[in-house]
Amino acid sequence: MSRGARSRQRRTARSEPVKRRVFLSRIAAVYGISETKAEELFSVERRSSIRVNRLTERAPAQILEDVRRRGFEVEPIPWCPDAYFFFGAKHELGATELFQRGYVYIQNASSLVPVLALEPRPGDAILDVSAAPGGKAAHIASVVGGEAELWLNDAIKSRLVRLREVVETFRVEPHRITSFPGQYVDKFVDRRFDRILLDAQCTGEGRVDLRRPNALQFWSTKRINEYSRLQQRMLMASFKLLEPGGVLVYSTCTISPEENEAPVSHLLEHRPEARLEPIGVDVPQARPGLRSWSERRFHPEIQKTVRVEPTEFMEPFFVARIRKT
Numbered sequence: 593m594s595r596g597a598r599s600r601q602r603r604t605a606r607s608e609p610v611k612r613r614v615f616l617s618r619i620a621a622v623y624g625i626s627e628t629k630a631e632e633l634f635s636v637e638r639r640s641s642i643r644v645n646r647l648t649e650r651a652p653a654q655i656l657e658d659v660r661r662r663g664f665e666v667e668p669i670p671w672c673p674d675a676y677f678f679f680g681a682k683h684e685l686g687a688t689e690l691f692q693r694g695y696v697y698i699q700n701a702s703s704l705v706p707v708l709a710l711e712p713r714p715g716d717a718i719l720d721v722s723a724a725p726g727g728k729a730a731h732i733a734s735v736v737g738g739e740a741e742l743w744l745n746d747a748i749k750s751r752l753v754r755l756r757e758v759v760e761t762f763r764v765e766p767h768r769i770t771s772f773p774g775q776y777v778d779k780f781v782d783r784r785f786d787r788i789l790l791d792a793q794c795t796g797e798g799r800v801d802l803r804r805p806n807a808l809q810f811w812s813t814k815r816i817n818e819y820s821r822l823q824q825r826m827l828m829a830s831f832k833l834l835e836p837g838g839v840l841v842y843s844t845c846t847i848s849p850e851e852n853e854a855p856v857s858h859l860l861e862h863r864p865e866a867r868l869e870p871i872g873v874d875v876p877q878a879r880p881g882l883r884s885w886s887e888r889r890f891h892p893e894i895q896k897t898v899r900v901e902p903t904e905f906m907e908p909f910f911v912a913r914i915r916k917t
Contacts (some may be wrong), residue, residue: 743785
């Protein structure tokens with residue numbers, strides 16, 4: 593190991609306990625719990641779920657029967673059609689043709705919520721602004737039976753490889769695949785959409801597992817604030833591409849209010865034609881968005897947004913459904 597690498601390793605080791613204290617204090621404040629409870633919630637491996645793909649030649653019931661016949665235990669998710677809590681080993685199901693040939697998609701149950709909140713319909717023009725790796729795009733296509741004009745975009749070109757793989761495997765037929773920067777997407781796209789999904793790039797706090805060494809290696813409040821500014825710009829740009837009467841869903845897999853309530857509140861304060869609506873998904877683990885954080889008070893409508901709380905099956909998630917009047 594070089595001298596520089598050893599120096600970086602020592603700095604990381606010294607900063608980790610400090611980061612951990614700051615991270616836990618913020619989590620405790622968001623959820624109104626003790627730091628001890630926060631540490632427990634983020635020191636677990638959450639279970640996966642599966643979604644049956646309706647775009648294949650096989651009926652959903654046949655696919656589900658095949659899953660069970662192979663010895664995998666599943667339980668229906670009451671609030672999401674075609675989706676099931678999964679009690680087996682994710683890598684074992686991933687090695688079967690059920691996943692590799694696009695019959696079932698493996699994902700955390702929380703990531704099902706944004707597409708349900710979007711409520712895509714056959715015939716809609718739909719833009720997925722940050723589409724990679726493609727799970728939500730595949731979900732949209734399955735919900736509408738492939739009968740929508742689906743435009744998939746992701747700013748990170750290296751992620752398009754995985755996006756194209758998922759699109760091909762899960763029988764999605766996108767109208768276009770592009771790689772425009774999300775914060776400027778309105779400058780590159782010259783049309784409007786009935787539905788827009790902005791599952792924004794974020795710090796990914798919902799996936800932190802504090803049992804792992806260097807779990808917070810890339811986490812910092814500086815990074816949170818950088819993402820917050822990016823997300824604000826992405827949301828403003830995406831909203832410009834929405835047809836009047838259309839719906840935009842903003843979601844993240846992170847916890848920081850700077851990345852969740854703050855960008856949505858900014859949009860509401862600067863775009864009078866933006867209105868929040870209930871997300872329309874009856875998730876038992878959901879609670880309203882925060883009304884304030886630190887010294888900032890958010891727009892009064894912000895409590896129509898939803899925070900999905902962490903459980904055995906659910907990663908923390910934030911979802912807002914926005915209508916352009």
